[in-house]
Amino acid sequence: MDGQYGDSTRSVKSVASEAVPGSAVAPSPVSATTFHLSSDSAAPLDTYGRSSNPTWRHLETALATFEGAPMALVFGSGMAAITSVLRVLAKPGSKLVVPADGYYQVRQYAVEYLAAQGVAVVIAASAQMWDASADADVVFAESPTNPGLDVVDLHRLAMQCRGRGATLVVDNTTATPLGQQPLALGADVVVASATKALSGHSDLLAGYVVSAHTDLMAAVARERLLSGAVLGAFEAWLLVRSLGTAGLRFERQCQNAAALAVALQGHPAVRAVRYPGLPDDPSHPVACAQMRRFGGLIAVEFTDASVVHALVERSELLIASTSFGGIHTSVDRRARWGDDVSDGFARISLGIEDTDDLIADIDHALR
Numbered sequence: 001m002d003g004q005y006g007d008s009t010r011s012v013k014s015v016a017s018e019a020v021p022g023s024a025v026a027p028s029p030v031s032a033t034t035f036h037l038s039s040d041s042a043a044p045l046d047t048y049g050r051s052s053n054p055t056w057r058h059l060e061t062a063l064a065t066f067e068g069a070p071m072a073l074v075f076g077s078g079m080a081a082i083t084s085v086l087r088v089l090a091k092p093g094s095k096l097v098v099p100a101d102g103y104y105q106v107r108q109y110a111v112e113y114l115a116a117q118g119v120a121v122v123i124a125a126s127a128q129m130w131d132a133s134a135d136a137d138v139v140f141a142e143s144p145t146n147p148g149l150d151v152v153d154l155h156r157l158a159m160q161c162r163g164r165g166a167t168l169v170v171d172n173t174t175a176t177p178l179g180q181q182p183l184a185l186g187a188d189v190v191v192a193s194a195t196k197a198l199s200g201h202s203d204l205l206a207g208y209v210v211s212a213h214t215d216l217m218a219a220v221a222r223e224r225l226l227s228g229a230v231l232g233a234f235e236a237w238l239l240v241r242s243l244g245t246a247g248l249r250f251e252r253q254c255q256n257a258a259a260l261a262v263a264l265q266g267h268p269a270v271r272a273v274r275y276p277g278l279p280d281d282p283s284h285p286v287a288c289a290q291m292r293r294f295g296g297l298i299a300v301e302f303t304d305a306s307v308v309h310a311l312v313e314r315s316e317l318l319i320a321s322t323s324f325g326g327i328h329t330s331v332d333r334r335a336r337w338g339d340d341v342s343d344g345f346a347r348i349s350l351g352i353e354d355t356d357d358l359i360a361d362i363d364h365a366l367r
Helices: 009-015 052-065 078-089 104-117 126-130 154-164 213-227 234-245 244-264 284-290 305-314 355-366
Strands: 072-075 095-099 119-125 140-142 166-173 187-193 207-211 272-273 295-302 330-333 345-349
Touching: 009 052, 009 119, 009 244, 052 072, 052 207, 072 078, 072 213, 078 104, 078 140, 078 166, 078 187, 078 207, 078 213, 095 104, 095 126, 104 119, 104 140, 119 126, 126 140, 126 154, 140 154, 154 166, 154 284, 207 213, 244 272, 244 295, 244 345, 244 355, 295 305, 305 330, 305 355
Parallel strands: 095 119, 095 140, 140 166, 166 187
Antiparallel strands: 072 207, 187 207, 272 295, 295 345, 330 345
């Protein structure tokens, strides 16, 4: 029956507490660092806060449900999740492919740390990943890419990796599990930052890993234990609380993104708009085949940086900030962070404001 539920129903159901008479409907965080041990040698489920926590398990069960996976592991940030997986998979002597047009810190980590450990790192644009991954051991893909919003044909890439014995890791941050489920498309591992749309309130850092490969997940869990890249119990509880409204928030964010993408097309201050949901977007055919929703981000190339600055200064609703997925609509001029984009390129993360108010405000600011 779960597969027939809508996104908001799935969101609420994923975090529901067990219906035991007299128990709390809303679970409380378990913030303990240590737990009572039994008098015999048998270890209880929870012993120390770096190895396990009941609030983690509640959150991990919910995230696994969202991603259509048998299990999930939570981390202190999205990068903690990504680097833990890469340390497990990318061993000295192996070949790793990472996207040239994806999140820049993944490239930096691969080049600055993994390459120094003897991993052959190949940086390739998402459109060239098919050729670059010909003899790779690990392929790291991001779709839609951040910040350009190109969509990778994940099923095609997964089949190619499987045929060549490579492991495909997909960063599902921009799409979210409400937009696409990479495991169902053939990916081996999914990583994501839950800091963004899943938490949705710009007030916590979190990441997660999901996979159906039991041995791999055990190795990642061991890496988390030894490295200490853990999520705080209170942050885990906040994320559980946020997941209950994720479907509702994401629906409005996607609605706002689609409306703004259409409104900005052809505007004299705009050179180009990228959004997978636009019928004339280069990625639209692939996005339609693998995405349930097209996400809350749009990429806009304004004529120059001054237009981006004026947009934020004149708007009554927009905020200038990096990251994305929060309830506020935000603008991030990506050239300031070193992305290979024009000075007027902006990633706009749509919030949950009323659509008509948002479009009117941005139109007024640009005029």
